[in-house]
Amino acid sequence: MITPDMFGPKTLLNPFERYSERTLLIVGMVGIIMGSLIAFAFNGRYDGVVDLHFSKDVSLAQPFIDNAINVVCLLLPLLLLGKFINNKTRVIDILTAILVARIPYYVLPVFNANNFIGNVTEGIMKQVGESDAPPSLLAQDLNMGPLQTIAVIVFAIGSIGAMIWMIMILFNGFRTATNLKTIGHKVLFAIALIVAEVLSKIIILKMITQTNL
């Protein structure tokens, strides 16, 4: 049953304290399927654990493969770290933390309706490539309409917000799964996140260049 409490700040930031692994797994799996379908519909590529880029003619399989790689790349370092911190850490608790944490990211491709953000960013990159102006003056030379500027700013704020939200959910899930307490363990969590980002970036880039997926 849906109650107002389900949308409270505690649930939105740390659902892991309250909900069972079964509920979280179902929500996470539905999230990954919906997120992949949204990315397919709006030409989004999750080319890294904290990345989203837009390209042209994204196939149905690509976002699913991207998401699967991202989940595995997060699972491996976080599970190893979780076992190091507390040997009672369960795979299912780390997995649900990852699946649920990625949900805020799945809404972002909607910004690219009609390839809008993709076209704007492509236009910016083209102007940057053609411009002779030094990087410090480049922003003044960019030829962007007010609508495009507002869209890029809103998308940037939305992306940063989604990234912060995702990391907060992931940290709370990891903390609940491992009973993490010390500052040293928090630093190791940050390092594991960076490792996951690098790992996913390498794998997805290799996949794009070698298999054209």
Add this chain to the structure above:
Amino acid sequence: MKPKLPVNCPSCAEGLNVSQLSCGHCGTSVAGNFSLPVLLKLTEEEQQFMLDFFLCSGSLKELAVKMGNSYPTVRNRLDDIIAKITTMNEANK
């Protein structure tokens, strides 16, 4: 109101000992210096948690359902209490 059993000194925060016990029926008192059992040194919430855990036959899954919390949350709470009791036992040695 049910008075809470104080387990720490309100002045210096050290653990309290029992110095007097009395019979509620005949009024006989026994004076001495008895240390509190470890379980009584836990906070009231921790004691309630341990009692609930015992009444669930030690099943963390059942306790999690009863408390409306997730399994790792309940397990973490138990681990924290175990760590606290271990520290108290080591301090008493």
